[in-house]
Amino acid sequence: MPASVSTRLLLLVGDSLPFYRLSHVSRMACSRNSVRFLSRISSDREPLSLASLRFKSEFETAKKSRIDKVEKQSPTVEVTKSKVKVVRSKGIKAVEVSKSLEIDSTLFAAKSFTELGIPPLLLERLEREGFMVPTDVQAAAIPTLLKNHDAVIQSYTGSGKTLAYLLPILSKVGPLKNKSPNGENESGKRTEIEAVIVAPSRELGMQIVREFERLLGPSDKKMVQQLVGGANRSRQEEALKKNKPPIVVGTPGRIAEISASGKLHTHGCRFLVLDEIDELLSFNFRESMHRILEHVGNKSVADSRGPKGPLAIQADRQTIMVSATVPFSVIRAAKSWGHDPLLVQARSVMPLDSVTASGPVSLSGPTSISSSNPNMPAPGAKQSLPPALKHYYCVTKLQHKVDTLRRCVHALDAKSVIAFMNHSRQLKDAVFKLEARGMKAAELHGDLGKLGRSTTLKKFKNGEVRVLVTNELSARGLDVAECDLVINLDLPTDSIHYAHRAGRTGRLGRKGTVVTICEEPEVFVVKKLQKQLGVPIPACEFTEGKLLIPTSEASESVFVQLGTFLAMLLDDQAILYKRRVFSGVRPIHIKHGSDTAKLEDRKSCKS
Numbered sequence: 001m002p003a004s005v006s007t008r009l010l011l012l013v014g015d016s017l018p019f020y021r022l023s024h025v026s027r028m029a030c031s032r033n034s035v036r037f038l039s040r041i042s043s044d045r046e047p048l049s050l051a052s053l054r055f056k057s058e059f060e061t062a063k064k065s066r067i068d069k070v071e072k073q074s075p076t077v078e079v080t081k082s083k084v085k086v087v088r089s090k091g092i093k094a095v096e097v098s099k100s101l102e103i104d105s106t107l108f109a110a111k112s113f114t115e116l117g118i119p120p121l122l123l124e125r126l127e128r129e130g131f132m133v134p135t136d137v138q139a140a141a142i143p144t145l146l147k148n149h150d151a152v153i154q155s156y157t158g159s160g161k162t163l164a165y166l167l168p169i170l171s172k173v174g175p176l177k178n179k180s181p182n183g184e185n186e187s188g189k190r191t192e193i194e195a196v197i198v199a200p201s202r203e204l205g206m207q208i209v210r211e212f213e214r215l216l217g218p219s220d221k222k223m224v225q226q227l228v229g230g231a232n233r234s235r236q237e238e239a240l241k242k243n244k245p246p247i248v249v250g251t252p253g254r255i256a257e258i259s260a261s262g263k264l265h266t267h268g269c270r271f272l273v274l275d276e277i278d279e280l281l282s283f284n285f286r287e288s289m290h291r292i293l294e295h296v297g298n299k300s301v302a303d304s305r306g307p308k309g310p311l312a313i314q315a316d317r318q319t320i321m322v323s324a325t326v327p328f329s330v331i332r333a334a335k336s337w338g339h340d341p342l343l344v345q346a347r348s349v350m351p352l353d354s355v356t357a358s359g360p361v362s363l364s365g366p367t368s369i370s371s372s373n374p375n376m377p378a379p380g381a382k383q384s385l386p387p388a389l390k391h392y393y394c395v396t397k398l399q400h401k402v403d404t405l406r407r408c409v410h411a412l413d414a415k416s417v418i419a420f421m422n423h424s425r426q427l428k429d430a431v432f433k434l435e436a437r438g439m440k441a442a443e444l445h446g447d448l449g450k451l452g453r454s455t456t457l458k459k460f461k462n463g464e465v466r467v468l469v470t471n472e473l474s475a476r477g478l479d480v481a482e483c484d485l486v487i488n489l490d491l492p493t494d495s496i497h498y499a500h501r502a503g504r505t506g507r508l509g510r511k512g513t514v515v516t517i518c519e520e521p522e523v524f525v526v527k528k529l530q531k532q533l534g535v536p537i538p539a540c541e542f543t544e545g546k547l548l549i550p551t552s553e554a555s556e557s558v559f560v561q562l563g564t565f566l567a568m569l570l571d572d573q574a575i576l577y578k579r580r581v582f583s584g585v586r587p588i589h590i591k592h593g594s595d596t597a598k599l600e601d602r603k604s605c606k607s
């Protein structure tokens, strides 16, 4: 090891920090059942579970007569007596939670989809496709949506928000829905569009279509029609005419276009889903969204001169808005477009009216929703990151960024990597450099045609391409389960963009790492992101094929995690956590990939 490195007291970081349990603290957001499910996915170690925290988790249907009752009680998590103590055993420092968090988990402890009111045919399909246990957000959203509430669904990336709205729709629309009281399945009787799902990109739109098709099966897959831009429009119109699909999924521009041409009749539509709603609110989509909101589910001609303007039409449809990040603009829009909409999160369902711009509404609620103060955490960003993700940054010179990326991929032995850059013209260069060094890479951006985009994506998904170099196009919604590393070759513009990029890895409880490669003058931006997101982002280096962290950074990172842990255990109003940055701590060595880590010379740690 070079002298410069050895004198800097480095920490070798592996898959498990000594505070492994701390790194998973936010799994508290999961119900016991989904934790059980998640632990099946990463079964190589035991995660911190609600059971270990002694959460109450029986499914007590009888005790709850009406969902609305629950919905009105805003904070659903109650901290009664919490004691955290640091214990030492076998040289490992660990945190033991001795007593006792109470959670009103009736809505969020479903052991199976059966308990959520899904019809039998759909249950069969779910089972066939391997969906056995609902995730937390699904357990909260499905009963809420089945009761026809308008809703904003917010939970972290990769937590299964698509099925959270797709299942209630398929419970009421198409061939898998509940039979009518006289025993007849009414499928096929209606000829109108019953559900419109809008997504901001073609890739995401097509991914949603595939999720529908997977459950509908080959014989009924024509029940859903994709209307995404870049594809042949007249073919889409013909398919609409011929198949009369009850469900359409598309991008705003194409849906608005076909609707304006009179070939898409959505006035009788019952569901309007706006996926990645905060993105759909952007200026680019304004006109198309205006048309969609004005027409979908509005049987009578809308009064566009009403006091709230044309977009405030109270339609007959159920409006469902979805994103991992919910800034206040979304809350405002949802209040204006929906009938008493609810905010559905993994552990809470509350009226949107209880969400204000000025302050916290609940422990898990949108405490970070703020419309003005730039120093406040970015709206909704905190709850948007998968809890098991690890974040690092690495300082290098501009001309060495791609080489650092390559070393990072080797050091972490990453199999499937998404690297983000801000400008599409730089992507080709990065790909060229990687390929020249023998690393299989490909670029993905909006300037490629539809075919080029889908071919590249397919190659990435099936492992032919190891590094996908892309821009913001791929930051939202893209679901590649195998992606184990996200790299920011350029800094994201803010914490919301960071959260969506980061969320391409660590999907559904899997392991994932995010590394931001930046230049020295950009480090303050990373520090700011760390503060806004409430996650530790320590500096790292890549030496001798290993990811190394300077000791001071490691200590800070451990304490950011401890702070997050305490803040989650105890209401942040009740405890004022003071972060201590250690000084003079002797080196800590943790073997990469080992399950148990050694915290050497603990005596020198002053706590």
Ligand SMILES: Nc1ncnc2c1ncn2[C@@H]1O[C@H](COP(=O)(O)OP(=O)(O)OP(=O)(O)O)[C@@H](O)[C@H]1O
Binding pocket: 130, 131, 132, 133, 134, 135, 138, 155, 156, 157, 158, 159, 160, 161, 162, 163, 323, 324, 476, 477, 478, 479, 481, 503, 507, 508
């Ligand atoms: N209950 C479940 N059991 C097993 N797999 C599931 C379940 N729910 C969802 N999944 C899978 O988890 C993956 C992530 O789901 P999805 O894309 O809906 O996440 P998301 O929350 O919408 O993420 P993002 O915010 O990034 O769009 C998908 O591959 C989906 O098929």
